[in-house]
Amino acid sequence: MKISGIEAIPYAIPYRKPLRFASGEVATAEHVLVRVHTDGGIVGTADAPPRPFTYGETQVSVRSIVADHFGPQLVGLGILEREVVRSRLERTVGNPVAKAAVDMAIWDAIGQSLGVSVSELLGGFTDRMRVSHMVGFAPAEEMVAEAERIRDEHGISTFKVKVGRKPYRDDVEACRALRVALGPDVELYVDGNRGWTPSEAARALQEMRDLDLTFAEELCPADDVLGRRWLVQQSTIPMFADESVSRPGEVTRELLNGAATGISIKTSRTGFTTSQLVLGLCEGLGVEVVIGNQIDTQVGSLCAAAFGAAHPLTARRAGELSNYLDMTDDLLADPLTIQDGELAVRQGPGLGLVIDEDKLARYRQDR
Amino acid sequence: MKISGIEAIPYAIPYRKPLRFASGEVATAEHVLVRVHTDGGIVGTADAPPRPFTYGETQVSVRSIVADHFGPQLVGLGILEREVVRSRLERTVGNPVAKAAVDMAIWDAIGQSLGVSVSELLGGFTDRMRVSHMVGFAPAEEMVAEAERIRDEHGISTFKVKVGRKPYRDDVEACRALRVALGPDVELYVDGNRGWTPSEAARALQEMRDLDLTFAEELCPADDVLGRRWLVQQSTIPMFADESVSRPGEVTRELLNGAATGISIKTSRTGFTTSQLVLGLCEGLGVEVVIGNQIDTQVGSLCAAAFGAAHPLTARRAGELSNYLDMTDDLLADPLTIQDGELAVRQGPGLGLVIDEDKLARYRQDR
Numbered sequence: 251m252k253i254s255g256i257e258a259i260p261y262a263i264p265y266r267k268p269l270r271f272a273s274g275e276v277a278t279a280e281h282v283l284v285r286v287h288t289d290g291g292i293v294g295t296a297d298a299p300p301r302p303f304t305y306g307e308t309q310v311s312v313r314s315i316v317a318d319h320f321g322p323q324l325v326g327l328g329i330l331e332r333e334v335v336r337s338r339l340e341r342t343v344g345n346p347v348a349k350a351a352v353d354m355a356i357w358d359a360i361g362q363s364l365g366v367s368v369s370e371l372l373g374g375f376t377d378r379m380r381v382s383h384m385v386g387f388a389p390a391e392e393m394v395a396e397a398e399r400i401r402d403e404h405g406i407s408t409f410k411v412k413v414g415r416k417p418y419r420d421d422v423e424a425c426r427a428l429r430v431a432l433g434p435d436v437e438l439y440v441d442g443n444r445g446w447t448p449s450e451a452a453r454a455l456q457e458m459r460d461l462d463l464t465f466a467e468e469l470c471p472a473d474d475v476l477g478r479r480w481l482v483q484q485s486t487i488p489m490f491a492d493e494s495v496s497r498p499g500e501v502t503r504e505l506l507n508g509a510a511t512g513i514s515i516k517t518s519r520t521g522f523t524t525s526q527l528v529l530g531l532c533e534g535l536g537v538e539v540v541i542g543n544q545i546d547t548q549v550g551s552l553c554a555a556a557f558g559a560a561h562p563l564t565a566r567r568a569g570e571l572s573n574y575l576d577m578t579d580d581l582l583a584d585p586l587t588i589q590d591g592e593l594a595v596r597q598g599p600g601l602g603l604v605i606d607e608d609k610l611a612r613y614r615q616d617r
Numbered sequence: 618m619k620i621s622g623i624e625a626i627p628y629a630i631p632y633r634k635p636l637r638f639a640s641g642e643v644a645t646a647e648h649v650l651v652r653v654h655t656d657g658g659i660v661g662t663a664d665a666p667p668r669p670f671t672y673g674e675t676q677v678s679v680r681s682i683v684a685d686h687f688g689p690q691l692v693g694l695g696i697l698e699r700e701v702v703r704s705r706l707e708r709t710v711g712n713p714v715a716k717a718a719v720d721m722a723i724w725d726a727i728g729q730s731l732g733v734s735v736s737e738l739l740g741g742f743t744d745r746m747r748v749s750h751m752v753g754f755a756p757a758e759e760m761v762a763e764a765e766r767i768r769d770e771h772g773i774s775t776f777k778v779k780v781g782r783k784p785y786r787d788d789v790e791a792c793r794a795l796r797v798a799l800g801p802d803v804e805l806y807v808d809g810n811r812g813w814t815p816s817e818a819a820r821a822l823q824e825m826r827d828l829d830l831t832f833a834e835e836l837c838p839a840d841d842v843l844g845r846r847w848l849v850q851q852s853t854i855p856m857f858a859d860e861s862v863s864r865p866g867e868v869t870r871e872l873l874n875g876a877a878t879g880i881s882i883k884t885s886r887t888g889f890t891t892s893q894l895v896l897g898l899c900e901g902l903g904v905e906v907v908i909g910n911q912i913d914t915q916v917g918s919l920c921a922a923a924f925g926a927a928h929p930l931t932a933r934r935a936g937e938l939s940n941y942l943d944m945t946d947d948l949l950a951d952p953l954t955i956q957d958g959e960l961a962v963r964q965g966p967g968l969g970l971v972i973d974e975d976k977l978a979r980y981r982q983d984r
Contacts, residue, residue, distance in 0.1 A: 306711025311678035344673025344711055473866025499840025
């Protein structure tokens with residue numbers, strides 16, 4: 251079965267409220283739905299969430315690179331020639347989100363053509379993921395109220411708290427309020443989205459030492475090379491790298507430089523193929539991972555869950571799979587549900603995702 | 618004087634012959650001319666050469682990010698608020714060529730408004746640059762013929778030889794033929810554009826040990842983290858990093874990782890503002906630099922010369938300023954000339970560049 255064409259459909263769906271974090275704010279999901287068509291009639295689907303302030307991609311650049319560059323380079327290849335696909339995609343530097351969506355859409359087509367779920371093809375370790383919910387910037391009491399609501403409605407007991415504000419004490423206060431309100435059994439970790447200097451991060455970690463944080467993610471910019479190393483040396487909790495590790499070579503550099511001690515894997519960033527490389531690298535080096543969220547739609551979250559559930563190292567820790575709860579609508583015909591803090595992996599051929607064509611027609615921006 | 622608008626004009630000019638190197642081939646310059654308009658009527662100009670296989674940018678992405686994202690972020694800023702401009706540009710990750718063109722166009726406007734040449738504003742070290750010419754892939758005898766022609770027509774005596782082919786012995790043979798034909802007084806160095814594995818690179822360097830190469834550039838991919846370190850440890854000539862160092866943090870990482878011992882500075886990649894940061898970093902760390910060429914037009918080469926001539930460390934070594942010779946036409950009203958192996962820096966306010974509006978009208982692709 252050969253790739254016969256690649257579609258890149260820009261669409262926009264508003265969030266219920268703007269999501270705020272140190273590297274930016276999003277009010278509307280302006281994404282690109284990628285569809286890989288085959289000569290056998292099977293269509294693989296995935297979602298590309300462009301993040302200019304994280305990877306430099308925009309909706310325009312993703313659409314153009316997928317439709318105008320990757321499409322012509324991949325048409326005619328068999329869907330199982332995944333490593334040929336990867337070689338061709340990798341000739342183009344950067345553009346991680348665009349590449350990831352193409353890769354995952356091809357996996358979806360492979361799964362459909364073989365009649366197997368992608369999660370089983372990837373490893374088939376388990377059929378569900380525990381879910382971690384992200385709490386964005388707001389006054390401390392609102393952050394507590396949101397976490398309590400999410401806990402009560404969805405049974406979620408792991409929270410990623412966005413930090414990186416100035417003054418950092420606003421974040422310390424929010425984390426303390428969350429720990430007090432949610433009690434000792436809830437898991438809390440923090441994500442700075444590069445908002446702090448190393449010295450601010452060191453002070454904040456010091457002041458939060460009694461809050462039993464599980465780990466801290468990307469507190470300072472990746473290019474604070476020596477600052478990050480200094481921070482890791484003194485930190486008593488693991489320091490996870492996220493947006494600084496958009497490809498395996500960057501994972502290697504951050505870990506060998508002593509600038510990180512854990513790795514966030516995002517399928518929206520490295521697809522399935524390269525995420526498996528990153529996972530192999532981390533498992534081989536003895537480094538913990540977390541399944542991260544690129545402010546994904548239900549389509550993206552479903553992909554992340556399929557990958558996370560496929561391997562023991564990714565399934566061990568709660569994955570960030572609930573950002574879609576903040577969207578006013580989504581494209582899946584059969585919506586995801588998080589129950590008892592868990593998201594079940596879609597069974598059935600491929601990724602098991604069916605797009606609601608009426609919704610796509612309503613939200614797409616190219617017609 | 619405030620920025621009142623930023624124009625991004627896509628245009629295409631064919632090369633005389635396709636340029637071939639390990640990371641790709643270009644037959645037509647599909648660039649974006651960037652014009653920064655001010656409320657004082659002054660217009661600053663620079664050129665953006667997108668390189669999908671080097672930085673992931675395309676003509677579409679550069680045009681969109683400059684016009685749709687950077688423009689709205691910068692309009693209203695004073696042209697001297699360069700560090701505010703840089704902060705805003707840096708919020709968007711990647712897109713180095715787009716950012717560089719905006720930065721250089723603003724410097725052009727600053728120079729014009731102050732009645733001073735940009736090269737003097739940058740440092741004013743000297744008024745000319747020795748020129749190094751790039752010899753692309755071809756059979757060895759054609760590469761020799763091209764180098765001899767360039768030497769005879771322009772007095773150039775420094776050549777950058779593209780290598781990275783498989784088998785690597787084709788490149789060894791070409792370098793040997795060039796050394797034999799051009800004699801011992803000509804300076805030769807090689808650029809692999811990431812085409813070799815570390816083991817191929819090691820063997821090639823071994824076999825070229827008697828050819829008196831000055832240095833070698835980017836023989837293996839940046840993500841061959843340990844392979845590059847191993848290569849540097851055994852190499853008897855400096856190993857320059859080029860496309861692997863698109864921002865200061867990457868320069869730091871490559872140097873501290875022992876993966877490079879010299880740095881190529883390209884104004885088309887880091888503009889003037891960030892190129893000065895890279896230069897300061899290299900001077901502080903005691904590392905040599907070379908002014909590189911992003912297959913620049915005359916507009917781009919003029920910018921590179923203005924920067925290179927401004928500082929002793931960049932002016933010390935011949936800069937790569939002659940790629941424009943391969944273009945069938947250009948946009949400068951008053952063309953550059955290379956005489957006795959040197960390119961004079963444009964005097965007069967700003968960058969001293971005047972666009973031939975008839976030519977721009979002929980080559981632009983947006984009308």
